[in-house]
Amino acid sequence: MIRSRRAFVRNSLIAASVPNLWSANAIIPNFSEEKAPENAINPWIELSEAAYLKNAKVISSMANGKPVLAVLKNNAYGLGDVEVARILDKSPQIAGIALVKDKRALALRKAGVSKPILLMGDFDDALWKDLVKSDITLAVHSDESLQKIQKLIRKKRTPVLIAMYVDTGLGRMGMPYHRAVKWAKAIAAEPKLRVTSTFSTLTTPIDFANVQIARFNELTAQLNKEGVQVGKRHLAPSSSMLELPDAHMDMVRPGILLHGSFPMGGTDVAEKYHLLPTFRLKARVIRVEKLRAGDTIGFSRFYTAKTDQWIATIPIGWADGYDSRSENGAKVLIGNKLYRVVNVNASHCNLLLGQDKEVTVGEVATLIGPDRPEITPEGFAQLIKGHNYLQIHYKESIPKYVQGSFH
Numbered sequence: 001m002i003r004s005r006r007a008f009v010r011n012s013l014i015a016a017s018v019p020n021l022w023s024a025n026a027i028i029p030n031f032s033e034e035k036a037p038e039n040a041i042n043p044w045i046e047l048s049e050a051a052y053l054k055n056a057k058v059i060s061s062m063a064n065g066k067p068v069l070a071v072l073k074n075n076a077y078g079l080g081d082v083e084v085a086r087i088l089d090k091s092p093q094i095a096g097i098a099l100v101k102d103k104r105a106l107a108l109r110k111a112g113v114s115k116p117i118l119l120m121g122d123f124d125d126a127l128w129k130d131l132v133k134s135d136i137t138l139a140v141h142s143d144e145s146l147q148k149i150q151k152l153i154r155k156k157r158t159p160v161l162i163a164m165y166v167d168t169g170l171g172r173m174g175m176p177y178h179r180a181v182k183w184a185k186a187i188a189a190e191p192k193l194r195v196t197s198t199f200s201t202l203t204t205p206i207d208f209a210n211v212q213i214a215r216f217n218e219l220t221a222q223l224n225k226e227g228v229q230v231g232k233r234h235l236a237p238s239s240s241m242l243e244l245p246d247a248h249m250d251m252v253r254p255g256i257l258l259h260g261s262f263p264m265g266g267t268d269v270a271e272k273y274h275l276l277p278t279f280r281l282k283a284r285v286i287r288v289e290k291l292r293a294g295d296t297i298g299f300s301r302f303y304t305a306k307t308d309q310w311i312a313t314i315p316i317g318w319a320d321g322y323d324s325r326s327e328n329g330a331k332v333l334i335g336n337k338l339y340r341v342v343n344v345n346a347s348h349c350n351l352l353l354g355q356d357k358e359v360t361v362g363e364v365a366t367l368i369g370p371d372r373p374e375i376t377p378e379g380f381a382q383l384i385k386g387h388n389y390l391q392i393h394y395k396e397s398i399p400k401y402v403q404g405s406f407h
């Protein structure tokens, strides 16, 4: 009952920007001890509130106690931006939440998130009023984006929160640092713009990141000298945060570390830092069958049974965001045993059980989780020869259940 009401509320939140849903906050129950329904079949994600709060603390201590601006773009890397933001809203180390899409910034506010929210991407003019009313900090990132905001503030009486997005060499977004002084002065000259932060993004090669840090320091020093407010300064995504203390500035800006996962490397990196895995990806076994020697699985007849053997089917596939390269050797935990993935289609995958029928329909399969090294995000990335980031783009429709902690 509670669940369906929440699902209804959440779906309406996602549907559109509806100002009268401010009141929705009052009827969203506290879901910090929510469990997947006993009979859930299709994939679901469990999140550990304790792990997120602990990670926020650890990340801040890695940066000598600097506050953390949590990057929850791309639906918090598939794990649920609203759910993760509502957890991090309780963390004293989290200074704010940054994301890239205008509608998601609004969805977070409407779900009751109260920390500052920075929209690092651009926005649809039609959402301007809602964004401003919701106290979303807007990134000014070019001459054109300044002109657009200058036009929109003409009719405003109260100040609008903005951040100055500077390009120090990533070349993707932001005002090029060598043209930024005049632009920043024009921003400072607008009484209705309140600059809360100035930021840029570092590239991964350390030599060049150091060049970017110098460019950023020089620019902000010059602006300070000229009396231009720059607010909090931030530069560092996870990898730079780990490697370059000089990049910590006034706050650090990690994404992947919050989920207890790492931007690079495998389990060796994970052992060095005491971050906790924050999620489990699960689904239930829906079919167990015996293949005869010579039988195959998959449209391309990807897997051929060499002997008679049992296989299980799990209702998750690449369309759900489960990496299709899993069929090259990923493992899945059922009970206390790992089974090899031998086929991934859009909505299903198959596991090899072996000579015996060791698994029955209805058992829960853990595809990613902290329970075994092979199924942690790092262990999984190694087995599929993939990238730590690319595996976590689970479909938004996968339900999320927030638990107090993983036991």
Ligand SMILES: *Cc1c(COP(=O)(O)O)cnc(C)c1O
Residues within 6 Å of the ligand: 071, 073, 120, 200, 201, 236, 237, 238, 239, 253, 254, 255, 256, 257, 263
């Ligand atoms: C994605 C992103 C981050 C966070 O990156 P991680 O590697 O996940 O820590 C930080 N800043 C910007 C501008 C980003 O786009």
